[in-house]
Amino acid sequence: MKNLFTAFLSVILISAMLLSTAATSTPPSDNPAKYNNTVSTYTSASISSSGKLSIDLNYTGISGVTTKGVITSYVEKRFLGLFWTRVNIGQPNNEWVDTSYSYTYSGSHTQQLTSTGTYRITVNYKISGSGGAADSIDYQVTRTY
16 A cells, blocks of 8 residues: 555656646747847946946847837846945936937946945847837846956
């Protein structure tokens, strides 16, 4: 009786594992993000040993389709190990807002950081055009100085 119960539990566990694997087995490469107005974005953020933050921003839209790109980026510093506070970059709302009416854009921002710590860089690309609803593409990374 004990062996029958163990065999029954084994069958249940194996079935549950197979069902959960089947439900989540679509690899990300087989299901890439599809955008209405954007081919790609590229963002790079680094902090030099002297505390100079550099952010490179690029997007490529679709010629004849993409009509506008608005890129909003800001920097936050970790506070007390749990909280994030915006870094004063001398811009309204302490964020950079770049607007382009071209299907491509390439730009950058730099900021001298005043103290060491962990920084989080957040960028949002909002790309509009005739291809459908505007694409909203987020990028976020942390860097330490």
